[in-house]
Amino acid sequence: xxxxxxxxxxxxxxxxxxxxxxxxxxxxxxxxxxxxxxxxxxxxxxxxxxxxxxxxxxxxxxxxxxxxxxxxxxxxxxxxxxxxxxxxxxxxxxxxxxxxxxxxxxxxxxxxxxxxxxxxxxxxxxxxxxxxxxxxxxxxxxxxxxxxxxxxxxxxxxxxxxxxxxxxxxxxxxxxxxxxxxxxxxxxxxxxxxxxxxxxxxxxxxxxxxxxxxxxxxxxxxxxxxxxxxxxxxxxxxxxxxxxxxxxxxxxxxxxxxxxxxxxxxxxxxxxxxxxxxxxxxxxxxxxxxxxxxxxxxxxxxxxxxxxxxxxxxxxxxxxx
Amino acid sequence: xxxxxxxxxxxxxxxxxxxxxxxxxxxxxxxxxxxxxxxxxxxxxxxxxxxxxxxxxxxxxxxxxxxxxxxxxxxxxxxxxxxxxxxxxxxxxxxxxxxxxxxxxxxxxxxxxxxxxxxxxxxxxxxxxxxxxxxxxxxxxxxxxxxxxxxxxxxxxxxxxxxxxxxxxxxxxxxxxxxxxxxxxxxxxxxxxxxxxxxxxxxxxxxxxxxxxxxxxxxxxxxxxxxxxxxxxxxxxxxxxxxxxxxxxxxxxxxxxxxxxxxxxxxxxxxxxxxxxxxxxxxxxxxxxxxxxxxxxxxxxxxxxxx
Numbered sequence: 001x002x003x004x005x006x007x008x009x010x011x012x013x014x015x016x017x018x019x020x021x022x023x024x025x026x027x028x029x030x031x032x033x034x035x036x037x038x039x040x041x042x043x044x045x046x047x048x049x050x051x052x053x054x055x056x057x058x059x060x061x062x063x064x065x066x067x068x069x070x071x072x073x074x075x076x077x078x079x080x081x082x083x084x085x086x087x088x089x090x091x092x093x094x095x096x097x098x099x100x101x102x103x104x105x106x107x108x109x110x111x112x113x114x115x116x117x118x119x120x121x122x123x124x125x126x127x128x129x130x131x132x133x134x135x136x137x138x139x140x141x142x143x144x145x146x147x148x149x150x151x152x153x154x155x156x157x158x159x160x161x162x163x164x165x166x167x168x169x170x171x172x173x174x175x176x177x178x179x180x181x182x183x184x185x186x187x188x189x190x191x192x193x194x195x196x197x198x199x200x201x202x203x204x205x206x207x208x209x210x211x212x213x214x215x216x217x218x219x220x221x222x223x224x225x226x227x228x229x230x231x232x233x234x235x236x237x238x239x240x241x242x243x244x245x246x247x248x249x250x251x252x253x254x255x256x257x258x259x260x261x262x263x264x265x266x267x268x269x270x271x272x273x274x275x276x277x278x279x280x281x282x283x284x285x286x287x288x289x290x291x292x293x294x295x296x297x298x299x300x301x302x303x304x305x306x307x308x309x310x311x312x313x314x315x316x317x318x319x320x321x
Numbered sequence: 322x323x324x325x326x327x328x329x330x331x332x333x334x335x336x337x338x339x340x341x342x343x344x345x346x347x348x349x350x351x352x353x354x355x356x357x358x359x360x361x362x363x364x365x366x367x368x369x370x371x372x373x374x375x376x377x378x379x380x381x382x383x384x385x386x387x388x389x390x391x392x393x394x395x396x397x398x399x400x401x402x403x404x405x406x407x408x409x410x411x412x413x414x415x416x417x418x419x420x421x422x423x424x425x426x427x428x429x430x431x432x433x434x435x436x437x438x439x440x441x442x443x444x445x446x447x448x449x450x451x452x453x454x455x456x457x458x459x460x461x462x463x464x465x466x467x468x469x470x471x472x473x474x475x476x477x478x479x480x481x482x483x484x485x486x487x488x489x490x491x492x493x494x495x496x497x498x499x500x501x502x503x504x505x506x507x508x509x510x511x512x513x514x515x516x517x518x519x520x521x522x523x524x525x526x527x528x529x530x531x532x533x534x535x536x537x538x539x540x541x542x543x544x545x546x547x548x549x550x551x552x553x554x555x556x557x558x559x560x561x562x563x564x565x566x567x568x569x570x571x572x573x574x575x576x577x578x579x580x581x582x583x584x585x586x587x588x589x590x591x592x593x594x595x596x597x598x599x600x601x602x603x604x605x606x607x608x609x610x611x612x613x614x615x616x617x618x619x620x621x622x623x624x625x626x627x628x
Contacts, residue, residue, distance in 0.1 A: 030436075032512035033428040037440055040425030043481050047457070048447040050464065054456025068463060113352065119345035129353045131614040134621070136356055138606050140541035142562045146599040147359040149566070150366055150378050156592060158362060161377025188356065196621045220341040252544065260566065276454050281548065286455065293453030301450045 055297070058290040078291040087266075087275060091292070095271040098179075099247045102186060106243075107236060109191045114198035115224060121203075130199075133192030141253020148185060148258050172260060178268040185258055186251075201235050202228060238311055238318050245307035248272060248296050272296045360603075367597035374592045389593035393601070400561070400598065407557040410474040411539040418535045419528060421481045426489035427516050432499065448483035458548060473549035474542060474557060485531050488623060492527040493520060530620040533613050540606065558602045565595060 058078055060071045082088050113133070120126050139147070151158045152171040160168040171177055205228065213223050250271035259269045261278075272292055279289035312319035362380055367389050369382035376383075393400055425444070429437050451457075457477060467473045497520060505515050521528065546560030556564065610617075 030434060033431065033434055036424040036512070036516065037428050039421050040481055040486070041440075041443070043421065043476075044443060044447060046460070046465070047476070047478060047480070048451060050460045051452030051456035052450065054452045054459050057456060057459060068459070113349075116345040116348050116352075119342055120349055123346070125346075125350075129349050130618065131611065132353045133349075133356050134614065134618055135610060137621075138537060138541075138610060138617075139603065140543060140559055142543045142559050142566070143599050143603055145566055146562070146596060147363055150359065150362050150596065153378070156374060156377050158378045158380075162379075188359070191352075192356065193621055196618055200622045220338055257543075257563065257566075273454070277547075280455055280458060286459075290453065290455040290459075293455040297451055297453040304449050 054290075055294050057286065058294040060287075062286040074287075078287040079295070082288045082291045082295075085288075087270070088292070090267060091270045091272050091275045094268065095248060095250050095273075098182070098250065098271070099243075102183070103240065103243045103247075105183070105187070106190065106194050107240065109187065110194035111198050111229075111232065111236070113191060113195035114202055115228065117195065117199050118202045130192075130196075134196065135192070136189045137193040139189065141251075141257045144185065144189065144253070145257045145260060148181070149260075152181070172262055173264045175265045175267040175269070178259060178265055182254060182258065182269070186254060189254070197239070198232060198235065201232055205231050234315060238315055241307045241311050241314075242318075245300070245304040247303060248300050250274075252277065363596050364600060367593050367600050369593050371591055371593060378592075386593075389591070389597035392591065392594045393597055400558075400601070402554070403556050403558045403561040404601070406471075406555065407540060407559070410471065410542075410557060411536050414475045414479060414539040415532055415536040417475070418480045418485075419532050422485050422531065423489055423521055423524070423528065424516065425481065426486050426493060427512075427520050429486070429490045430493035430520075431502075444483050444486055462549070468549050469552045469555060471555065474539070474545045477545060477549070479535075479538060479542065479545075484624065485535075488531065489524065489527055492524050497523050526616075530616050530623070533616055534620055534624070537606070537617075558598075562598055562602055565598065569595065 057068070059073055059075060060068070061074045061077070062068060063071045117126060117130065120129075149157070152160075154160060154168060154170055154172065157171070159171070169177070171181070209227050210223055213227060218226070250273050252271075252273040255269050255271045256274045256277060259265045262269075272295075276289050276293045276296070279285045279292065308319050362378060365380055365382060366374065366378045368385055368387070369379070370384040370386035370388060373379070373383035425440075428434050429441055429444075431437060452460075461467050461473070461477050465472075467476065501519060502515055505519060510518070541559060542557070543559035543563050546557060547563065550556065550560060553564075
């Protein structure tokens with residue numbers, strides 16, 4: 001009996017030894033794979049994971065003299081100060097309002113452009129139009145600010161010297177014009193790009209559906225209403241959900257550089273991203289900057305999770321997880 | 322396609338179909354014009370003589386002139402330096418980023434590599450959550466001291482992102498049959514060989530797309546400049562442009578009426594030269610764009626659907 005036992009344990013040992021060897025062998029075999037991932041892993045740690053610990057900064061009062069580690073913990077003070085200011089209200093309101101309005105506007109325009117493009121797709125000119133309407137998305141925010149400046153500059157701008165000759169408008173110091181200006185600039189930059197995705201989906205629709213609809217006497221509008229739009233619906237819903245995940249984010253270049261960082265325009269141009277930059281780099285207020293940036297990151301996390309859960313329900317292929 | 326057209330002609334057009342077609346055509350042409358017009362204004366301003374600009378920016382100037390470009394030629398030391406630096410950053414950044422991304426994607430695509438799920442999660446989590454800009458800034462400046470070095474353009478937030486790795490991995494999975502890898506291994510090929518001789522050459526389309534977007538990102542990157550760069554010698558062309566705009570704004574707030582005088586006094590580029598610099602920064606993109614637009618537009622579809 002006992003002999004049997006020792007035999008078995010010996011046998012187990014041999015098995016264990018073998019498994020260990022196998023694991024070793026496997027690791028040795030896979031070693032090149034680990035090495036390939038090493039640069040990427042180092043980068044992810046430095047670029048993504050270390051900053052996650054940086055969130056703790058938001059709960060400290062940073063004192064560069066004593067060093068970040070020795071700076072005192074202050075709990076939620078930074079957040080309290082931040083949300084007591086009018087800045088917090090203005091930047092959150094602006095971020096949400098611009099996003100909410102633009103999500104709808106972008107969607108309508110993108111589908112509309114895609115429908116028009118599809119209608120003329122057979123023509124040669126379509127091959128010129130499509131690249132051109134997509135080009136603005138290649139332009140950097142700095143060059144964009146020069147383009148806008150050419151139109152809005154107070155003394156030389158095209159608008160003031162041609163249309164408002166008698167009463168030049170101080171575009172860069174009057175906040176109330178900027179919701180319109182930014183919307184137009186945003187459309188200029190992204191409408192073409194946004195439409196591409198819908199163009200691809202419309203291109204994938206079975207042409208015979210339209211042929212039979214025409215034989216039944218359906219007009220163009222009816223074809224769009226009863227064939228194209230219903231078939232685009234899943235894509236539209238998915239894109240809407242994905243954009244909800246980004247509703248607390250804004251295009252920093254557009255909101256910071258195009259209005260030329262002008263303080264008089266904060267009322268309509270300040271978003272969370274521009275505030276984070278200004279608090280950190282201009283007014284040197286690390287506490288408020290990190291509070292705002294953590295606020296954005298945490299809410300962003302929940303929104304992305306939420307939107308992806310919904311996307312997964314509709315179309316698992318397009319969900320992140 | 323010709324057949325299709327013939328058929329179309331045979332079928333009697335429905336009421337309103339022709340009108341619909343032409344309305345769509347007109348709308349798209351207008352859209353195209355809307356997209357081009359600002360670029361044309363910028364170009365003509367840069368080609369206007371300084372006197373004719375006093376009346377304002379025009380699409381057709383009273384007097385054409387190459388003065389702006391001459392002026393920039395005189396200032397070539399600064400501008401060419403910034404230009405060269407931008408090219409350097411773009412080339413190096415794109416290469417490193419492609420190598421890093423594809424090397425990370427290959428093990429993730431190997432179904433027999435068990436720990437891949439762990440690594441995939443580590444990668445994936447970065448797409449859901451981030452520490453925010455302030456924390457990144459602190460890590461890069463306080464821990465890695467990249468202020469006023471070229472690393473500032475290359476590294477923060479630019480080298481590798483989860484989206485691109487997943488796109489490459491999916492491409493590997495979908496387009497390169499596992500049997501090829503197995504066959505190569507039977508022949509004694511090591512993982513490095515499989516990666517460099519099979520995976521990368523066979524995935525040119527996705528590598529091109531990602532490389533182009535990465536290059537464009539580096540070329541257009543100006544935010545790294547305003548966060549991390551103070552030394553004018555390290556300005557890329559975009560950062561140079563940004564600072565140029567800043568100095569113009571500064572002068573404007575000090576004295577609105579005498580802008581031109583002040584500009585001349587400070588020896589800053591004049592109205593037309595300013596636009597000329599912007600044009601010069603845009604030219605490489607403009608020149609390359611016609612050749613790469615197909616890949617870029619394809620990339621917009623793939624990237625767009627995947628959020």
